[in-house]
Amino acid sequence: MIQIKDTVDSRRFEINSNSIHFGPWHISYNISCILPSVCSTKVVCERDDDQFCQFCIYCKELTIPHFPDMVFPKNILTLTHKSGASINFNPLDALKRVANTVEAIEVACAEAWQESRPDAGKKKRTFDWTFATDYKGTFTDNIVIQATDETINYDILKQKEQILFYHDLTLFEDELHDHGVSKLSVKIRVMPSCWYLLLRYFLRVDDVLVRSNETRMFHMLNSDYVLREYTVKESLAKDLNIPTAQMKEADDVIPFLPVKEKVTEKLIVNF
Ligand SMILES: [Zn+2]
Numbered sequence: 001m002i003q004i005k006d007t008v009d010s011r012r013f014e015i016n017s018n019s020i021h022f023g024p025w026h027i028s029y030n031i032s033c034i035l036p037s038v039c040s041t042k043v044v045c046e047r048d049d050d051q052f053c054q055f056c057i058y059c060k061e062l063t064i065p066h067f068p069d070m071v072f073p074k075n076i077l078t079l080t081h082k083s084g085a086s087i088n089f090n091p092l093d094a095l096k097r098v099a100n101t102v103e104a105i106e107v108a109c110a111e112a113w114q115e116s117r118p119d120a121g122k123k124k125r126t127f128d129w130t131f132a133t134d135y136k137g138t139f140t141d142n143i144v145i146q147a148t149d150e151t152i153n154y155d156i157l158k159q160k161e162q163i164l165f166y167h168d169l170t171l172f173e174d175e176l177h178d179h180g181v182s183k184l185s186v187k188i189r190v191m192p193s194c195w196y197l198l199l200r201y202f203l204r205v206d207d208v209l210v211r212s213n214e215t216r217m218f219h220m221l222n223s224d225y226v227l228r229e230y231t232v233k234e235s236l237a238k239d240l241n242i243p244t245a246q247m248k249e250a251d252d253v254i255p256f257l258p259v260k261e262k263v264t265e266k267l268i269v270n271f
Helices: 054-061 091-095 107-116 118-122 154-158 250-256
Strands: 016-022 025-031 076-081 086-089 143-147 165-174 180-190 194-205 209-220 225-236 259-269
Touching (some): 025 165, 054 091, 076 165, 091 165, 194 250
Antiparallel strands (some): 025 076, 143 259, 180 194, 194 209, 225 259
16 A cells, blocks of 8 residues: 655645545545656655655656656545545556566567557567556455455446546556557546446557456445456457547547456455
């Protein structure tokens, strides 16, 4: 679980935040600016006192050699239960799950990418440059995860309930050198009877491949669990009857992608 502690460059991060109480839950988000591309406080970071700027924290914690073009290190969504259990979504933990070995690169995608860009083949890529992550959130130990047959009740979400709280946070984004997009975002919606969130990794390598890894979470007021549904969808661009120009937005293309994997689990808050 990430500690939102002050870093030496915290003054550079003007943080905006907002929060709401929902039954025993406190739901909050922070928004801040982009991760710098170099160390901003070398004198401090090179000292031997464990104080580092955000950039140096990312370099220390991650093994991938490049970060996405835009990382928002303090864009964090946190749901804290009064028992002390908490669920949060942060870009650092998501990027820890990006593969950094050659073997882990999705071969079909990498080959297709290199065919579409002959110059790309010259440079050996030694990590997953699509930043694919199967991150499903960061949890405290007192949340028990169990398999379940219960599914999210989308009919409840379709009811026209008042929206008490809403936000859409980008955790990271990369434009793949103008050849597509790799983006991780999380949005939360709180209604009088429930809360619902969607963490979405969306990848579009133009004319090659489209993929999404989505985690949905749903919690009804007065219940002691959260349903989590994880869905992986993927298609080669040539198998989709959609022009590239109409695939710009995730919502335009994800509904048409075939499902490769779907798992639903219950997160039980351990009182
Ligand atoms: Zn630094």
